[in-house]
Amino acid sequence: MSDILTLEHVQKSFGTKHVLQDLSFSIPRGSIFGFVGENGAGKTTTMRLILGLGKADAGTILVNGDKVRFGETKTNRITGYLPDVPAFYDYMTPAEYLRLCADIAAVPNANEKIDQMLQLVGLKNDKHRIHGFSRGMRQRLGIAQALLNDPQLLICDEPTSALDPAGRAEFLDLLYSLKDKVTVLFSTHILSDVERISDWVGILHDGRVQACDTLANLHASYGHRQVVMTFATTAEAQKCAELFQGTQHEEAVTLTYHGEYAPMMKSTLQKLLAANLTPVSLRKADPTLDQIFMEVIKK
Numbered sequence: 001m002s003d004i005l006t007l008e009h010v011q012k013s014f015g016t017k018h019v020l021q022d023l024s025f026s027i028p029r030g031s032i033f034g035f036v037g038e039n040g041a042g043k044t045t046t047m048r049l050i051l052g053l054g055k056a057d058a059g060t061i062l063v064n065g066d067k068v069r070f071g072e073t074k075t076n077r078i079t080g081y082l083p084d085v086p087a088f089y090d091y092m093t094p095a096e097y098l099r100l101c102a103d104i105a106a107v108p109n110a111n112e113k114i115d116q117m118l119q120l121v122g123l124k125n126d127k128h129r130i131h132g133f134s135r136g137m138r139q140r141l142g143i144a145q146a147l148l149n150d151p152q153l154l155i156c157d158e159p160t161s162a163l164d165p166a167g168r169a170e171f172l173d174l175l176y177s178l179k180d181k182v183t184v185l186f187s188t189h190i191l192s193d194v195e196r197i198s199d200w201v202g203i204l205h206d207g208r209v210q211a212c213d214t215l216a217n218l219h220a221s222y223g224h225r226q227v228v229m230t231f232a233t234t235a236e237a238q239k240c241a242e243l244f245q246g247t248q249h250e251e252a253v254t255l256t257y258h259g260e261y262a263p264m265m266k267s268t269l270q271k272l273l274a275a276n277l278t279p280v281s282l283r284k285a286d287p288t289l290d291q292i293f294m295e296v297i298k299k
């Protein structure tokens, strides 16, 4: 089976508010899946349903082929969870805290495992207590805790939103380093984080996953692919803009294209040579995930 998680026609309302209207998507095993949506789109609600912490009004959720049932924790044996604001006993050292979690979850070879996890997330096994930890260190301790039971699926709810840029970069590198060990589902509204480490993306909007694909396929299906050329003179830029029906701004010309870059650029360069036009710079400008996101949610 290639999908670690499948949601089919999941619905969830709070009173009259239909948060999840018809949610269907799957997460391929081994991927780093970026679950994106605006604030209030329903990302946390979805994660709580996957963990059996909330009750869906309709639909099916399968983790590793097993049905998730509200209040039952069977599927959580293979799931690790990092909540948006992880809570710890601040008076403990990280090793003491992990020891407590390992005891509760009956993790075998706990001492060895705790050392491994602390090393993995870059925390020291020393006397420092959690209350002095930065947010980034807390997130990393949260990952160590979530990985204690060797999960197959790691779920992280907005793990980077409270971190500064350096802490975010560090945390994303850590998530990326887990790629061969565990499938990662992480929610965020920071699209550059998704571009940085995800290979799959699901875009949640209006209670549905509106697009779910590899990042590469989303780039191929949405947005305008563009090439920006600059010339030494505006006269040359104007000639180029006329030749390719591009958009000119002073010495720069933007060309929009469809399909593959290489064949398009070969024929563009041939036409430029034939017209005796020599760009002084040439830049491929593919759409960002922000642009793709805006296009998907406006559909």
Ligand SMILES: Nc1ncnc2c1ncn2[C@@H]1O[C@H](COP(=O)(O)OP(=O)(O)OP(=O)(O)O)[C@@H](O)[C@H]1O
Binding pocket: 014, 019, 037, 038, 039, 040, 041, 042, 043, 044, 045, 046, 158, 189
């Ligand atoms: N227990 C609840 N009772 C009532 N409304 C709720 C409850 N939980 C969530 N909601 C509402 O459901 C909607 C989706 O919330 P959710 O926290 O899932 O969104 P989110 O995508 O995680 O947003 P954020 O990025 O702000 O965390 C919000 O409008 C929220 O107010």
